[in-house]
Amino acid sequence: GQNIDQPTEMTATEGAIVQINCTYQTSGFNGLFWYQQHAGEAPTFLSYNVLDGLEEKGRFSSFLSRSKGYSYLLLKELQMKDSASYLCAIEPGTYKYIFGTGTRLKVLA
Amino acid sequence: SAVISQKPSRDICQRGTSLTIQCQVDSQVTMMFWYRQQPGQSLTLIATANQGSEATYESGFVIDKFPISRPNLTFSTLTVSNMSPEDSSIYLCSVEDGGWAGENGYTFGSGTRLTVV
Numbered sequence: 001g002q003n004i005d006q007p008t009e010m011t012a013t014e015g016a017i018v019q020i021n022c023t024y025q026t027s028g029f030n031g032l033f034w035y036q037q038h039a040g041e042a043p044t045f046l047s048y049n050v051l052d053g054l055e056e057k058g059r060f061s062s063f064l065s066r067s068k069g070y071s072y073l074l075l076k077e078l079q080m081k082d083s084a085s086y087l088c089a090i091e092p093g094t095y096k097y098i099f100g101t102g103t104r105l106k107v108l109a
Numbered sequence: 110s111a112v113i114s115q116k117p118s119r120d121i122c123q124r125g126t127s128l129t130i131q132c133q134v135d136s137q138v139t140m141m142f143w144y145r146q147q148p149g150q151s152l153t154l155i156a157t158a159n160q161g162s163e164a165t166y167e168s169g170f171v172i173d174k175f176p177i178s179r180p181n182l183t184f185s186t187l188t189v190s191n192m193s194p195e196d197s198s199i200y201l202c203s204v205e206d207g208g209w210a211g212e213n214g215y216t217f218g219s220g221t222r223l224t225v226v
Contacts, residue, residue, distance in 0.1 A: 004151075007142065033214055042201060045153070047216025095205075096142055097215075099151040 004100035006088055011106045017079050020103045022088030024070045030091040034062050034073045037044070037085045037102065046086075075105075083107045111136050115218030121213045122192055122225050127189045130221045137182035142203040142215070143175070148155035152201070158185050192225045199223070 004024045012018040022032075031050045035043035046056055049064035049071065061074040073086055085102040092098060112135040122128050132141065143155040155175055156164040159190045164177040178186045189196050206213035 036215070040219035042219050045206070045216070065154070089152075095142070095157055097142075097152070097154055098204060101149070101151040 001077070004088055004090065005100060006086075006100040006103045008061070009104045009106070011108060013108050014080060015077055017074065017076050018078060018105065019072045020075070020086050020088075020105065022073070022100055024069050024071075024088075024090055024100075026069075026090060026092055026098075028092065030094070032062075032064055032071050033089040033091065034071075035099075037042055037087060037090065039084070044052055047095050054087075078107050080109065085097040110213055111138065111204050111216045113202060113204065113216060113218040115202055115221060117221055118219060119222040120224070123225065124193050124225055126192055127188055128165065128192065128221075128223060129186050130200055130202075131186050132184070132218050134183045134204055138204040139182070141185045142207060143177065143185075143187045144201045144203060144217075146197070146199040146201060146220070148153045155187070155200075190224065192223075194225045195225055197225045 012096050031048050033048050034046040036046050037043040046063040049055055049062050052065055054061055054063045059076045064071045073090040083106055085104050087102045089097050114133045118133055124180045143159045144152045145155055146152045155165050155170045158164045158177050158179040160179045160182050174190055176188045199220045199222050202218040203215045206216040
């Protein structure tokens, strides 16, 4: 089967760096996505990893290791507005998505 | 990126009734997707709607319960039929946001928060 695990909640301080991990068990997938979802709002796209390694986009970076079944999202210079849920999702087939339950990040002043 | 207008944003419905959710996209898209997000749970894909053909349903979801229409390339509806309290959830539509999925990912509608009493 296909399973995605993320920590349920994390807390960090404004200005800090936080790493949100995502582990998965699947036989294969096209790519791995990260989305941000503020409470009561729709998810918004952050990043997509196909190959192993780090993809950097401003304050956000995402890493993938297919051999280890592992990804993380790195958020630098945390801001209060980064308080949200972060969803990891794999694409096991075209137009197929499996989402993790999300990590609720709380940024404290 | 694509802009999706989804309505209603929320509704409270009596069990046994049906609710139709609409999604309007500001550009033509081939595929539209319908998701459910139950409280504290992840997003689960209900079905994929391609214009001009029957929707493709994921395991655990059937057309009689969740009929979908896709009359043109900018619009789709999802109906939640014969509702029970277990159908209380957030329902979202989604489209691939142009070009390669890795560039822009998928865009989601703002969601419909359904409560069945």
